Amino acid sequence: MTATASPPAPSALFTDLYQLTMMQGYFAYGLHREEAVFDLYFRRPPFHGGFAVWAGLEPALDLLERLRFTGGDLAYLESLGLFRPDFLTALRGWKFTGRVTAFREGSVVFAHEPLLTVTAPLWEAQLVETALLNTLNFQTLVATKAARCVLAAEASPHGGQIVEFGARRAQGPNGAVSAARAAFVGGAVGTSNVEAGREFGLPLTGTHAHAWVESFPDELAAFRAYAALYPDSTTLLLDTVDTLRSGLPNALTVARELRAAGHELRGVRLDSGDLAYLSRRIRAALDTAGFPEVKIVASNDLSESVIASVIAEGGRVDVYGVGTQLATAGGEGGGALGGVFKLAQLGGVPKMKLTGDPAKSSLPGVKQVWRAVGEDGEYALDVLTLGGAPREGERVSDPTNPLRFSRLPGGLTWQNAREVVLEGGRRTGTPETLQQAQARARADLARLPEGTRRALNPHIYRVGLGDDVAGLRDRVAEALRAHTGA
C-alpha cells in the first residue's frame, strides 16, 4: 500500500475503543504509570495441529518503537466527546517505553506458553494490545500454514517447494503483503506479490494467465510470444484449452525451439483437473522428450492436505503455488489464531482472570519459558517457571488440568526460550532478517518430535507449569474467590 521503501508509521488509532477509554481511566485514577506485565499466548494451535511457527515479531517491534499520537489522531479523539483535555494533552508526548521479552521469529511454539511478555506502564501496555495481537496472530497463523504445506511437500521422494500466490483472495492489500512475509518465515520460497517483494526483499515468482493465451490467435502463438520475451524464465500455463491435448504438445514445441536458440524452458503450470494424474503424465512426457529439468508448477486451491494427496497418488509436482489457503490460512481449522493478551502482574502484584470457564483463566506472575532438549537433540517439553530452569524430579502440571502432572526426568538440557528484544522502548539489537527467521523455523521444525509435526491428529507436545507457577496460580485464584465470595 506504500510507494516508498519503508512502510507508513502505524496509526495509534489502530486499536479498540475500550483501550483508549481504559487508558483515560488509568490516567484519571493515577494508575497509568503502575508497572504492568501482560502475556501474549494462544490456547490451541491452529489447524488442529501440534505446533505453531511464531512470526510477526519484527513488525510488532517496529510498531512499538514508532507508535505516536499525531495531531490528527488527537483531533479525531476529541471529536468523539469521550476524552478530557488533560488526557488528550498527556497523549501528545506518549510513546511506548517498556520492555518486551519474546521468542525470536521463526521459533516453533505451543499453546499456553507466553510467547511475548510486555512489561510497561499500564496505559502503554493496554493501548498496544490490539495492534500486537493483530500482527502476531495473523503472521503466526500464516507462517504455521506455510510450514504445514512445506512439510507436506517435502514428504515426496522427489521433494517439492511452496510459493505464495494468494494476493487476490487475501484480506486487504496489507493482509496480502503480511501474508507473503509470514509465508516466507514458514518456509515458502517466494511470492507472486510484487509489493511484498519490494517491502521485504522476497523472491518474486510468476507464470502467465489464461488471458495471455486468449489474447493471441492460438495457444502456440501465445506460448511462443511469451518465451521470446522471457527466454530464460518462462513457465507456461497449460490448461486454457486442454492440458494434455493442447497445452502439453505446444509446450514441448516451445521447449525445443527455446533449446535450439540456446535457452531452456523453466516450467509448465497446471491449474485444473487431476493434479496427480496430469503431473505424472506430463513428467513422463517431458522426461521422454529430453526435458527432465523443466519444473512442474501446480495451483488450484491447494492446501497441505491436497499436497499430501497429490504425493500419495504419485504426483510429480515440483512447485506448489498455494494461494487462498495460504494467504488467508482459511480452512482446516484456520482462519484466525486465537491469541490473547492478559494481565499477569500489576505494581508487583500477580493478577489473573478467573471467569466461569477454567480453559479461559490466565496465569498470574512473571514467567520464564524453558525448553528441554533431550539427549537425541530433539525438543522434549517446555516448562514455565517463575525464575530459573526446572530441576530433575520437579513436579510439572498440565496448564488446564491440575490433576495431570508428572515428575521431570533427568538427561534434559534446559534453554531459556525467550530473549529481551526491546528495552526502554527501543530494540536491544538490529532487526533480524527474514532469512534468519526462515532458517530458525526450519531448524526448529527439524528438532520437533515427528508425531508433533504430523498434520492430522498430532502428538501434543507437552507444556507444563513448574511447581512455583502452579502454586501461585492456586493462591491467587483462592484469594479472588474468597474476596468476592464467588
Add this chain to the structure above:
Amino acid sequence: MTATASPPAPSALFTDLYQLTMMQGYFAYGLHREEAVFDLYFRRPPFHGGFAVWAGLEPALDLLERLRFTGGDLAYLESLGLFRPDFLTALRGWKFTGRVTAFREGSVVFAHEPLLTVTAPLWEAQLVETALLNTLNFQTLVATKAARCVLAAEASPHGGQIVEFGARRAQGPNGAVSAARAAFVGGAVGTSNVEAGREFGLPLTGTHAHAWVESFPDELAAFRAYAALYPDSTTLLLDTVDTLRSGLPNALTVARELRAAGHELRGVRLDSGDLAYLSRRIRAALDTAGFPEVKIVASNDLSESVIASVIAEGGRVDVYGVGTQLATAGGEGGGALGGVFKLAQLGGVPKMKLTGDPAKSSLPGVKQVWRAVGEDGEYALDVLTLGGAPREGERVSDPTNPLRFSRLPGGLTWQNAREVVLEGGRRTGTPETLQQAQARARADLARLPEGTRRALNPHIYRVGLGDDVAGLRDRVAEALRAHTGA
C-alpha cells in the same frame, strides 16, 4: 494505518508479478491498446449460503482513479531485471482510462453473474485484476457474513444488533479496517476499531476489558471507577471473577448508584459461559431490579450459528459483539470468496477459457444482468443477456449445465441490475455513502425469497443464461476445440 483523514494512494505494485510481465508482453506485441472486456464474478456464494452482499465497490473505484506508477515503483521494477527501458518509460504516464459497469454497493448478488465488468485497454485491465479481486472478494465476504449474523439476530422476538469487535484477529491492520467497513455495509451498527471509525465515519462502540477490573482492589471498585468516568456510556464486563455471583450483583449496585446520581447504566457484557442461560438470568434480574433498559451485550467467538442457537434457547442478548468470525469471515465455509476476473472479449472478439473443468469455463461476450421482480415485489431470478431485457417465453439455461433450462414466465418486471460507475477512468457520479450501501443491502435482503436468506441449506436463487449468451458460449467453445483439435 494512516494518520491522515484520507488513506494513502494504492501502490501500483500491489499486483501479481505475472500481470506486469504480461503487460510488458502486450506492449511488446502492440496488443496493449486493444479494447478488453473482463468480468468479475464468483462461482459459489460463501458460507454455503444462498446469496452474497456486494461490497468494496467505492474503494475499488478509488483505486482505479488513483493508480499510478511512482518513480520508486519503476526503480524497483527495473531492479528485477525483467523489464525493458521502453516499457518502463511507458509506465511513467500510465493510468486507468477505462469503463466500469457494476452492481452498486450493498446489492444482493449471486453466483455466475458478472458483478463488475471492466472495459479498458488490455494492459490496463490486466494490471488491476489482483487489486480489484483483493478488495472486492474480501469486502463482499465480510458484508455477507455480517448480513448472515444480522438475519440471525433479527430472528429473535426481542430483536438484536451486531457490532464488529474483530480487530485483534483480523488479517493485518488494513484487513481489520476494511472488515469494519464491510461489516457496516452488511448491517453491523458499529465497530470497536477506532481507525475504522475515523476512516469511514463508523459509529464506535466499546466496553472495558478484564485488565480494567484486575487493576482495582476489587470488581465493585473497578465498576464504580468506570461508571464515574463514563456515567452515560458504561457497559460493564461481568465475568472477570464469576458472572452471576460477582459480576451481576456488582453491576446492579452500580446501576442503582448511577440512577441515584441522575444517570443510567447502558449495558452489561457476557464474555464466557452459556450465553443463553446467563442472558436469561441476567435479563430477569435486571428487569426485576427496575432496569429493563440496560442492554445485554454478548461476545466470545460468535457467529450466525451461535447467535441462532442462543436465540433458540431463549437467550436475551440485545447486542452481539462478533469478532474473529466477522473480521476474518472464517469458519462455516468462509475465509475467502473465490471471485475471479476473466477475459470475455478482446478487440471486439468474444473470448473464453475452456479448461478441462466445465465449472471453471468462462462466459464470452459483453453481457447485461437483468433482475426479475415478481408481482409480489420479490426478486424472482436474474438473467444474463447480450443486450436488452429477456422476453416472456425465452429459453433460459443453467450456467453450468446446458441440459437444465426453462422458459421464462410472464408477470415479471425486468431491471437492468448494474450501472456504469466509472467512465474514462473517472467516477460517473459522487461516491455513495456507507449508509446508502447499508440501506440498499437491507432493502435487497428484504426482497429475497425467504428460503434464499436461510443460513443452512438455502434455496438456490436462479441465475440463467439468455439464449443469446448460451449460443455465443457454445459457438466460441466449438471454435476453440476445432482449432486446437482438443
